Amino acid sequence: MLSRDHKREENAMNLSRLALVISVTALLLFAICVPAHARTEQVSSPDKSITVSVNIGKTLQWSLAVDGQEVLPPTPIALKLYKRTTLGATPRLLDVQRASVDEVIEPPVAEKRSRIPNRAEQMTLTFEGSYAVTFRAYDDGVAWRFETSLPGEVEIESETVAFRLNGPWKVWRTSTRKWNCSFESEYTVQPPAEWPADEMAFLPLYAKLENGPALLITEADLLSYPGMFIGRDQKDATLLTGRFAPYPKVEKPYRDRYIHVAEAEPFIAKVNGTRSFPWRVVCVARKDTDLLANDMVYRLATPCQIQDTSWIRPGKVAWDWWHANVMWNVPFKSGINNDTYKKYIDFAAQNGLEYVILDEGWSKTTDLTDLNPNVDLAALAQYGKEKGVRLILWCVWRTLDAQKDQVLPWFRNLGIAGVKVDFMDRDDQKVVEFYERMARATAEHQLLLDFHGAFKPTGLRRTWPNLITREGVMGMEYSKWSDKSGPE
16 A cells, blocks of 8 residues: 555656646647737838738738838738638748749730839748749739639638728728629729728729828739739728629520629639639839839739730721711711721821721621621722731620621631621620730730720730720710719
8 A cells, every 4th residue: 555645756746747738728728819920021122112011821812012101011821712712811831932023025917115024022832732822022013813723613701801981081082883884984093991882993093192102903814714803992991902793603695785693602612722823913112103104013023925926016096986977078978888997098098097996786696697688798909908007896895705606717818807896894704814814825826915894904915915995984985974084
């Protein structure tokens, strides 16, 4: 038998062991609740004037400092998978990779600069769960994007993008209350607190800090994903958040040119699990003129996918719709007919215009092969060729998409220069994919592409430089029926 002293000693040892077990368990529970890798990583622009700070804690948050001043306080970023996990929630950092981007881009089609320096410092944070977030800091702005390495196809329920505008900010914003719009709007100038919570703005959005820099918020390399809108948070008037059109479930044609979303899925995108997502872009300007020179969106886009670009020749165009094909003092009845278009071609040739647009009316809107009986397309193309002027044909987007395999080779054989595509009026994932599909298809047939009624540029013209222009503003056409697009 053990003595009393021995028993007391054994009890004390057991209590010590129990205390140790409790302490270790508590530490393990604390490690589970609070990530052991909670820390801040930073990346600064080549000239060190712009710094992105990324806080890795219970959530993933980013902030922006310009010239030593924090202009955007920390806000979360996340990517929520439908009925699955949220990337960016309780992040567990595995690796940090840093690199310098230093190249010169030579655009095959004229841009603001013939040689575009692409210099940035890059930081890629890789996390447990097969995802990463890459940040870039340029001398004129910052950008970030999610990258995933997940098997199969995944559905994205939502993406968290937020910008906190504390202090004396003013925003210049567009306005819409619905996803279906022509992306043509007047700009409202106001403090964020006066922004009605039920209104969204399509990008870009301009924000100016009193006695501080200006920011232009947009996105780049938008591929197979919905475009981003911005709205004011319902409860916090200083917080602007990204919003995305849901993925269409049921679509219904409307009139002869639209396709409306009749029913939507409970997620915003259906994508390949291994991919890079669009760049979230914040351009920085100390003075407004800096924005005119900013080409970050082009720099961040996927490089050119066309091997031979020698056939792509932008130029000036005579536009028939602007004055409704009405001519005076001509020996024929003006309108949508051969004589009128020959006159346009003559005018273009005499004044150094490379192209003439045949806007709505040259064919049936629902069938591009059903020509207006007063229009001989082949004869007009030949007449233009003799004069050194080529034709661009207006098309309804849904008709062209349905008939592209039939009509694009036909257009090229006729010597048509390109197409003007109209009435998309959406930027959900399906319509974004139409933009990509049409840019690729027209490039394959060496046709120029002009998008009308389009969402903002996101760099697709770098990837497919035959996309020579897009209209997505309240432009000159509004002068025909209003004074909204005047110089004021």
